[in-house]
Amino acid sequence: MVEASKEVYCSLHRRFNGDLLRPGESGYEDARSIWNGMVARTPGLIARCADVTDVQSSVRAASEIGILTAVRCGGHSLAGFSTCDGGMVIDLSRMRQVAVDPDTRRATIAGGCLLGSIDVATQKAGLVFPSGVVSHTGAAGLILGGGTGWLTRRFGLSCDNVEGFTLVTADGSVVRAASKENPDLFWALRGGGGNFGVVTEFEVKLHSLTAVVLAEGLTPQGNVRPLLECWRDFMAEAPFDLKWNIDLRLARHTKRVPADLRGQPVASSSLIWTGDPEAGRPYLQRALSMCAPDSVVHRFTNNGGF
Helix, strand or coil, X not given: CHHHHXXXXXXXXXXXXXXXXXCCCCCHHHHHCCCCCCCCCCCCEEEECCCHHHHHHHHHHHHHHCCCEEEECCCCCCCCCCCCCCCEEEECCCCXXXXXXXXXXXXXXXXCCEHHHHHHHHHCCCEXXXXXXXXXXXXXXXXXXXXXXXXXXXHCCCHHHEEEEEEECCCCCEEEXXXXXXXXXXXXXXXXXXXXXXXXXXXXXXXXXXXXXXXEEEEEHHHHHHXXXXXXXXXCCCCCCEEEEEEEEECCCCCCCCCCCCCCEEEEEEEXXXXXXXXXXXXXXXXXXXXCHHHCEEEEECCCCC
16 A cells, blocks of 8 residues: 555656645644544545645546545544545645625535635625534535534525535546536435545535524433423424524533532533524523523524524
């Protein structure tokens, strides 16, 4: 595999616009690390692409030489799919352009974008793309896998809001997939994973969102079952403007947590309301009624930052 990575490097370095990083070189160690620290792998070559031409060159070289290849956007794959041992990583982190058209409520997103890159661009127009919950997650991996987050109930999955893909296929060709152009590929890419090619651009629809209300609260261990039963019955009929997440954890040792709950098993409720704030008040009050009163926190934002 080491010889293969050297061969790929020799094939690419004279016609590559981005960065070719090899073990021992400056920048390599930072480039090879990913979010899941338990997956520590050592690629023989990291091809940090500057444009679509670099992606094509990388894919063709990998195909010709037969080297193990991984594709990295944000490096958030829990299973470590965004890296490999001894092979080549096609790194899209230099390709993070976002273009927003406020009039049509559409955007084009480069294949290396992080969720935060998209939020920064869309919020300026009071628009949102429904995505995940962590700003440094790669958009491509999230979208291609479906994509759930705070706005899923209101606007659907991330992949539901994609209207077109541009990708580099295994032979190095640039292909577009949309509802009327390569429709089978379009269907597969909307949640079917990333093994159909390297997506270099997404065409997505955006939604108007100018205000949200956030609320959080903790429920003591003894009331967790009634809380979950309430959630089950309540959310079945709740408006799509309400998103209510519950996770079970040990309460943190911070000033925001009541002293008698610190370090104790609790249910943590996190909610957002994306409609008219006053209309959402009774729904939030109902959802938070089983939380310890001194653990409840409300926040309001008027720029739709989700």
